[in-house]
Amino acid sequence: MAASETHDASWPGRLLESAVPSVSVLVATAIVVADMIGVGVFTSLGFQVKDIPSGFSILLLWAIGGVVALCGAFSYAELGAMFPRSSGEYNFLSRAFHPALGFMAGWVSATVGFAAPVALAAMAFGEYGRAVFPGAPSLVLAVGAVWLVTAVQLRGIRLSSSFQLISTLLKVGLIVAFLVAGFTVSSPQPVSFVPARADIGYVISGPFAIGLVFVMYAFSGWNAATYITGELHTPQRTLPRALLAGTLIVLALYVALNAVFLLAAPTDRLSGQLQVASIAGSYIFGTTGGRIVAGMICIGLVPSIAAMMWIGPRVLMTMGEDVPALSLFARRSQNGAPVYAILFQLAIANLMLFTESFEAVLDFIQFALLACSFLTVLGLFKLRVTRPELPRPYLAWGYPLTPLLFLLVTGFMMSYLFAERPLQAGLGAAAMMSGVLIYLIAHKRPGRSAATALPGAD
Known part of the structure; x- marks a missing residue:
């Protein structure tokens, strides 16, 4: 297959995507x-300071998590610019x-990969909402939040863009206001963010490595804009900027x-x-601090x-554009x-909310989501070797070190899940294999249409 064919003609839904309103880099960010x-x-620090009582080590932990997320973003930006x-x-x-x-990756994402996090965020909205609206049933608040957002999404991309931009700016504005208030607190705690000799022991410790696993979960979502690449305005430029910014x-x-x-509250608290x-x-x-923070988190969710x-x-x-059955x-x-x-996704998220099964689902899909990201970045290496002629409007910064760092950390997280939660990790692997099995069964049917061949098969 020629490079031009890979870049244009093999997109079954590209003409349809180009007809919809385009999303700006600001909205994508x-x-x-x-x-x-x-x-x-807002919840991880309490478990980190229990074993890492050092301000510098804690901030370094979060900084490393952000650097690893950036390494993933560099890789996805190159792939997204190549295949918009x-x-x-x-x-x-x-x-x-x-x-x-x-x-396989689409199967996991389309069934529970996004519905479960939606349900979890909605349930958190319901729990924090009770502090703002005492007496309100948390389930009603959770379901109401999901349905409100869904109604906006059903109105189309223009309204969704405006709603996303305004609500995110409000979210960031509230966080910045909280930060300003925190840094100007009258009686800060005696915590030091300057490195000390003891920090070496904390950084190379087991709790630091385990803490990185949960920090990386908090950073998940750095690849969000790649799911709407076809709706972005000039995606070859917009996508890398949105991911990195x-x-x-x-x-x-x-x-x-x-x-x-750490500055506001004592470590022992x-x-x-x-x-x-x-x-x-x-x-x-x-x-009133608890209610203020609860309201801030509610609005942010x-x-x-x-x-x-x-x-x-x-x-x-996109799967529906490629697979006739969908x-x-x-x-x-x-x-x-x-719309459909x-x-x-609304139906699955609501089912999880009413059955409260989303936490169990999240436990086993974590491994699958990590594995899909691992394979994707591994694919960057493969394409650099096997398809060097493909147009690359954006090149991953720091290649090959940055994608390699991402692979090492993601591989560590996957091994940690297998060691600490073998059942959940095994179920996640089974969910992935079920997607492959469904694909193989569907493609063994006699007389299947050529349209069922997904893009990328050379």
């Missing part, structure tokens, strides 16, 4: 930021390896937030606690849910919304 900043950064089509790993793995691997913004906010938590943001808020704002309800259905939509999900409204794909 907002999607990355909103998808990354969830509740993880929506759906993330589904598109990349199909191109780099085989359509079966792409279908969004990840850098979150890196700065995460390091600053943890610094404020934070140690082992889940609600570290509320504890820090009580020291910054007094007795809305754009997170919106981002996932936007990007998740695009995976199923063609229903490729249909768009006049406003550019893949959005409603499908």
